[in-house]
Amino acid sequence: MDERRLTVAAIGDIHVGETTQYPYRELFQEIAGKADVLALCGDLTNHGKPREAEILADALRAIGIPIVAVFGNHDYECGHLEEIQHILTQAGVRFLDGAPQEIGGVGFAGVKGFGGGFGNRMLDSFGEPAIKQFVHEAVNEAMRLESALRQLDTDRLFVVLHYAPIAATVEGEPTEIFPFLGSSRLAETIDRFDNVRAIAHGHAHHGTYSGTTLRGTPVYNVAQTIPKETGRPYALIEI
Template structure:
């Protein structure tokens, strides 16, 4: 536990999985729309051939509509490997988050909201996370009630992550987030919106545990790879981010 995940490229000769490891395909920000303008059926079928486990890092739907979740659930029928996910901010937009969760869970997806699950010897601990900023620019609980409420939400998500990590018993652990835990993987976005893309509080918690890899989404124009101050590798796997695979998903061997 604590060893870095290895990243695989898109050439077939490079995708041979080392013996004893689990290959995780990770992707975020699918933004499935009610119009059904894009289907992920073929991509999920491809991922099922390339990986042992699929991880989705939130914004499964575009506006949090049950119809969008139903379209995603239909596409997921082409996925034959275990699927783990967290929700993103878009999944809350229409106020039907419980319906969205039920529909996605009905498709066999394990949604993590402060829980951990072990699959094939790999522990997955996940939360949505929240905003708040990074390093010395992190928002503090001071002033108006609205600011204090925002900071309290960020702290609550961090506590949920800590509780999830305490549940992990396997030697390999992946943290699954929507919001970023470090500023390095949001670089490329306008600096003015950095505080809304994640929080260093998440990284502080991660570094108290031996974590093998961290994946997140949310920052569509961010940077693929970085590390927490404690050295845990972090991957921005939003589908829009260029990855070593040349695909919308990353492949990580744990």
């Protein structure tokens, strides 16, 4: 059994656009010198266009460390998700939704997640069909995550999300939009597994860097706009 510590660089909401000027190639090369794995926590592209994915793929292609990822809501915008996934997979990205990974003795599981709110203010499946469909999507994402976690047989698990699993890491955003930033259903699922060591998510650009689930599992909001201990757009998390 491999108990070597693994350093995960996690970043979300990079929003690569067709005219992106940010030096992502240099950022990813910097990450490769500090981390064993790169976790991309959704909103990889700005509008879900294949050209945006090609620009990102070009920046990622030669970094030399494993890359795991989930999609975010922006990646769905133009309806080209399969093409985007193909482009980025060809560049070495391992998408976790439906395909959990084991790297260096650590299991990686992830889904996009969905909204619905937190705690006793979480939306229930009651009333109009549209509300029930919204809640069904949140429940389905939590079930997909549970399935992925059950497929992994490692002592250490790392969860990659886009939507937040707890309210603490969206603090700083307007309270009116909390229900659209994440769902406690994700945390409830994760807390059934005592070997989850850390959770990374994005989506809440003006949220808070860290918090914990009810069970005490560390949660990190790694949207690139969130100030982090590294002083850089990415977090470094040891597992």
